[in-house]
Amino acid sequence: MDQRRADPRGALVRPYAVTRGRTEPRQDIALEAVLTASLTQVAESRFAGHDKHRIATVCEGRAQSLAEIAAYTRMPLGVARVLVADMVAESLLTLHTAAPAEGFEERMELLGRVLSGLRRL
Amino acid sequence: MDFAGYDPAGGRPGRGIVSAKIVVAGGFGVGKTTLVGAISEITPLTTEALMTAAGVGIDDPSKVPGKETTTVAMDFGRITMAQDLILYLFGTPGQTRFWFMWDEIIRGAVGAAVLVDTRRITDAFAPLDYFENRNLPYVVALNKFDGAPQYEAEEVREALAISPQVPLVLTDARQRDSVKQVLVTVVEHAMLRLQSEHGRGFPTPVG
Ligand SMILES: Nc1nc2c(ncn2[C@@H]2O[C@H](COP(=O)(O)OP(=O)(O)OP(=O)(O)O)[C@@H](O)[C@H]2O)c(=O)[nH]1
Ligand SMILES: [Mg+2]
Numbered sequence: 432m433d434q435r436r437a438d439p440r441g442a443l444v445r446p447y448a449v450t451r452g453r454t455e456p457r458q459d460i461a462l463e464a465v466l467t468a469s470l471t472q473v474a475e476s477r478f479a480g481h482d483k484h485r486i487a488t489v490c491e492g493r494a495q496s497l498a499e500i501a502a503y504t505r506m507p508l509g510v511a512r513v514l515v516a517d518m519v520a521e522s523l524l525t526l527h528t529a530a531p532a533e534g535f536e537e538r539m540e541l542l543g544r545v546l547s548g549l550r551r552l
Numbered sequence: 553m554d555f556a557g558y559d560p561a562g563g564r565p566g567r568g569i570v571s572a573k574i575v576v577a578g579g580f581g582v583g584k585t586t587l588v589g590a591i592s593e594i595t596p597l598t599t600e601a602l603m604t605a606a607g608v609g610i611d612d613p614s615k616v617p618g619k620e621t622t623t624v625a626m627d628f629g630r631i632t633m634a635q636d637l638i639l640y641l642f643g644t645p646g647q648t649r650f651w652f653m654w655d656e657i658i659r660g661a662v663g664a665a666v667l668v669d670t671r672r673i674t675d676a677f678a679p680l681d682y683f684e685n686r687n688l689p690y691v692v693a694l695n696k697f698d699g700a701p702q703y704e705a706e707e708v709r710e711a712l713a714i715s716p717q718v719p720l721v722l723t724d725a726r727q728r729d730s731v732k733q734v735l736v737t738v739v740e741h742a743m744l745r746l747q748s749e750h751g752r753g754f755p756t757p758v759g
Pocket of ligand 2: 584585586627643
């Protein structure tokens with residue numbers, strides 16, 4: 432047990448230690464929602480702790496989804512979601528929109544773009 | 553790389569980059585990861601969610617001290633289509649008892665492809681049941697394994713009681729062009745569904 436406490440990021444062990452026990456994200460973030468971090472945001476994230484800084488670094492220069500952030504940082508999805516939602520609230524990450532769920536025109540336009548994107552592959 | 557609508561100096565609310573996702577579902581070992589890997593620009597990544605062993609979907613072991621937790625792994629790939637458009641492909645966990653994860657994965661998806669291994673057709677019942685009871689457009693893709701019985705698509709449709717509106721395609725999950733065709737079918741089907749629902753004055757439900 433003591434050993435577990437010594438490494439809060441240890442795989443599967445007390446995984447929510449890095450969020451200080453919080454398990455509810457401030458805002459729900461879709462698996463595929465993408466996030467970016469500017470150079471300024473990456474620099475500021477240094478003062479927000481090791482885990483947040485790692486997340487910002489992953490999103491620097493390349494948009495990454497919540498799922499990618501969790502995979503690259505090896506955090507369980509729920510943990511990554513709490514931290515990412517915090518970082519969005521703290522302006523350490525910029526959240527971009529996932530597929531618009533409403534509006535016929537918007538939905539059709541998005542599907543059309545995905546379709547031509549696939550055909551071009 | 554720079555982003556459309558991306559402001560390197562500040563952290564203002566994001567606009568610009570939109571993502572979409574397509575779900576690749578199916579039973580154990582039907583070729584989901586293979587299919588994603590055949591077309592993804594990144595080697596499929598895995599992310600893990602924690603659940604109690606009971607599978608009730610609590611992503612928080614601290615709420616149930618002493619109870620066993622399980623990890624559910626899902627893998628996914630990515631296709632960057634434009635500076636401001638990314639398509640993600642999410643594979644469902646093979647074990648259909650993790651329905652909770654499936655619900656999370658399909659939320660907001662464009663549509664799904666349900667992979668069927670023709671050597672084990674009956675394994676497809678549970679995944680197909682799942683999608684029949686959801687509002688997500690889906691297609692069925694028969695993954696041809698070597699030495700598998702050569703069924704006609706229509707025989708499979710009948711055996712699995714797949715409704716006539718659901719597209720059914722043959723695929724080889726290892727072949728990029730074949731996988732691309734499956735995904736094109738998913739998106740076309742989703743567009744048709746959306747259009748017909750719109751024509752009938754329905755809202756546009758997703759997921
Ligand atoms: N011959 C042949 N083999 C395939 C095909 N698709 C997948 N395989 C093989 O089948 C095995 C299982 O494929 P996976 O892609 O891992 O299946 P999966 O659905 O991700 O499996 P789980 O995640 O464990 O449920 C692998 O050894 C693949 O190489 C196919 O189209 N043809
Ligand atoms: Mg797999």
